[in-house]
Amino acid sequence: MLTKSQAKAFFLGGTALCGVAFLLLTLDTLAQMPARSNQDAMSEEVVRGHMIWNKNNCMGCHTILGEGAYYAPELTQVVERRGKEWIAAFLEDPESFYPGRRKMIKYDFYDPAIVGAEEAARNKADTIAFLEWVGNIDTNGFPAEPDLVQGAATQEIDPTKLEGAPEMFRNICFGCHQVGGQGGNVGPALDGVSERFEEDYLRQWIADPQAVKPGTTMPKFPMDEATLDAIVQYLQTL
Amino acid sequence: MQPTIQYKTQKIAYWFFAACMLLFALQLIYGFILGFARMGYDGLHEWIPFNVARATHTNLLVVWLLTGFMGAAYFIIPEESERELWMPKLAWVQLVSLLLVGVVAIVGYHVNWWEGRKFLEIPRELDWLVVVNVLTFLLIIFMTIWKGKRKTTTAMVLFFGLLSAALLYLPGMITFENLTFDSFFRWWVVHLWVEGVWELIMGAILSFLLIKLTGIDREVIEKWLYVIVGFTFLSGILGTGHHYYFTGTPRYWLMIGGIFSALEPLAFLGMAIYALAMARRGGRKAPNRIALMWTLGCAVMSFVGAGFLGFAHTLPQVNIWTHGTLVTAMHGHLAFWGAYAMIVLAMISYAMPELTGRSMFKGWKAEWAFWTTNIGMLGMTGAFAVMGVAQVYLERKGGMDFLEVQESLEVHAFGLVLAAALLTLGVVLFIKNFLEYGLPVEVDSSSNSSGGGSVLATPQRPQED
Structure with a gap:
């Protein structure tokens, strides 16, 4: 019959083994991620866009790389889907695009009437640059193409x-x-x-x-x- | 009636549990804001937009669970170490400062002061205060164990669970410019907490409650505790891989995450069998039947929510479709409820008669609270399941527009809110029962040497392995 010290050894041994394996895989993953995420293409605009994303908790409604709150659309490939101009126009006044429907916060820093044309344009460009960069990350095929669409096929x-x-x-x-x-x-x-x-x-x-x-x-x-x-x-x- | 706690510093736990009740109630209010928004009633959008309500809802959950764990530790550790808490005044300071940081953080969310990183929204400045607070807590617990008469397995597992949770908070405080790194280390905190070290804490509390409530020999219970947490780490550490399928990480995580996540339900199944088997073998009636119901309910519901429903969406072939949909909310709600909310409520149900010397567990309220909360949460899980699966088929597989699909789900959000109302009714009963217990009674330490904190009706009998 299993004794308490054997049970303890199983716990400590198993944890140590899995912990070491996890750390080694982490090292390898960290080494691969810059290439897989096109870190070279991460311009100043992209980083500023990332900060806008974080600072305003965009993933509190949206998802990106599938992570977020499922209340607003997945944005991983939004630039490919909608185009830059569409997004820029949308950010300036989201509710005009979907009147009377689910709302997005209208941010002052995208509004030329509030922060000036230059600043608003820059914030929009940074956001779009970030989203475009995310769209090029190698995500192992996420999001998958819809496979039940007869018409489109x-x-x-x-x-x-x-x-x-x-x-x-x-x-x-x-x-x-x-x-x-x-x-x-x-x-x-x-x-x-x-x-x-x-x-x-x-x-x-x-x-x-x-x-x-x-x-x-x-x-x-x-x-x-x-x-x-x-x-x-x-x-x-x- | 005399309280049955042996150490007067244990009563600090009462105030942690009271804070739990308050924060839990607040969490439910924000949950309703989210539920109504999903039904299409977002009248609060101008003042409390969805992302504010969502961050508040999840952070309140984390804070009330941690507060509950801390209260549990302040209750359990003196009994396990057979001495009073080290520096109880410091524990008061720790409680008050924890609540202050929590309140500031939540007010901050409402004025756009946060970091937009799911579950780790607390701004960096406040992160440091959290670290100091948790270190203070750990110091009190450590010193109490260190100076105690005995060092039990239950106490050590609890301490190392709490310590690891504190250490694993740190990777979440590193700033990364690259989103994929940000996401990678965010899961070190979130996953290794809830599917790793928090299970140590949960396992230790479970083992303490089973020792007290079933009368089975400590050695037997603690032996199986090692086996259960052993399986947890064997599956849970590499199971982190299920967050690394589609976030810019190498392809081998699909294989590793898939295999080890598939093992995770076994750890939870083991925990459920262990708790049920111990309760059967104990065979004696603890008068505090409600505490035993919550304890066993926790073991079973954590298997259903965390184990079974987790498995239902962590296979990579499934997750490619369900990742980033409401299927996650389905799993998340029942997992947190079953594993962590229920263990804290079990601990409170056990500790209250001990702290106050009153046996309010005999009334109907305590029993109704158990059933209505659980049925309500299962109903919510069902509603999220319908919404999630519909979203997967219509949007992800059928290619329909996101917003069109969400609007078609509004009727199911109504079902979600109805089930949430049932859950809320149960929570109200639980809190009412909590208040009726009254405040903890002063312990007369001279007359209470034989209580042993036990609510067993009969003295312990020896147990075989």
Whole structure:
């Protein structure tokens, strides 16, 4: 029968063995992590962005590398998903993007009216640089591509459809809508949109979505007439 | 009625337990803020946004559990060492300063003064005060054991659990510019606490309670204590690997973390079998049945929450989908409840009659508190499970937009809040019962030499191995 001293030896021996193994693996991991995380590409902007991330407890809502609070989206590959311009516009006034829905704190340091254009632009650029750097970390395949999507798997990706799109469309609209099998998955895909809606309707819709359909999740973006024209013209080609 | 504690300095534990009750109640309030936000009612967003409520909720948990562990140590160590606490006045200073640091930290969170690192949000300046505070606590415990008449295994396991917990706080205080290093060492604290050294503390408290409540020979219980904590460390140390799957760490962690995490439930299963077997073998009726219910409940629920549900999402093939979803919240809630909240509540249930000399455990409140809290927490776990699994399939596997999915889960958040209300009812009953015990009574040390702190109805009989 097991004696108390044998039990003690089992505890101390097992702990020591596993402890040593853990320390050795830690040394090897620490040696590999700079390369796996592209530490060379960690510019001053990235580090400042990391500090903004920490100082404001962004992972108290979001997750990054899957770590955080599951209340707001996973941001590991957000730059790839939304694009830099979309994120910059979003940070300035998050609620205008999702009116009446789950809220993000509006931070003064992103608002040119409060901290000045230069400072706001710098903070946005730092944040985006940090997120872009995180997106390039070798995460052993996280987050995995959705594997139950039938539609997306069968639709051919056709990058030519994006040719001729105005810059505003590529930077903002594309973050939520798909064209030619690429783009965001928040709003409906825009392929064939000209067959479904009249030109005038599209113009009114984009200019003020809430006026056309109260309660819609489509945000209203400030844009001049020329940009609006260009986007509507482009939609006619789809 | 005379209290049955033998050493008058043990009554300091009462004030630690009282602080526990207060912080626990506060934790629940912040939990409701989070629950309502998930239902879509985020009216407090301007004043207490989600990240503030979340940091407050988790930090209050950690602080009340640590306060409970400290109270347990101040209660257990004099009995195990057979002497009064060393410098009891210092223990008072330690309690007050701990609460002060806690309050400052939590107020700080509300004005954006924190570090955005999950579970370790306390700002660096306050970290140092925490270190000083914990060192003071450890010094009191160490000196008491050192000067004591005997050094029991239970006391030593408890002390080394507390000491290791203090040492493992330090890696979390290093600043890294590289996020992957930050994350790597954050888990040294968080994982090696809850799936490592905290289990030493839990095992030691469990062993103390089993010795007192079942009357089984100390040597038998302490022998199995070594086996259980042995299995814990055998699986738990390398089990840290399940946090190193997808955070910029090498691929071999998928294998190591996967295998050793799969062993972790065995340690918890061992703990549950050990507690149940000891209670059966003891075979005698401790009058404080509620303390035994919490003790055995803790052993069983920690297996379900930490062991079984932990296993349910630490296999790498599963974790690639569940990592960073509400599945984690499902596991986290029942694990912390079963393993750590319940052991502290078991300790309080055991200690209160000893401290106050009143047997309030006989009333209906104590029993209802046990069942409603546990059923409520199981209900919450179920709600989180539904939300987590739905999130995995709709968002992660189906590619739907995050916010669309979250809005479709609001109805389940309502279920979560309902279950939380049941849990809260139980906690209110527990606290009410706690208050009805009244304050600890002065110990007349001359008339109390035979009590032994035991609530056994009959004297001990010899036990076979």
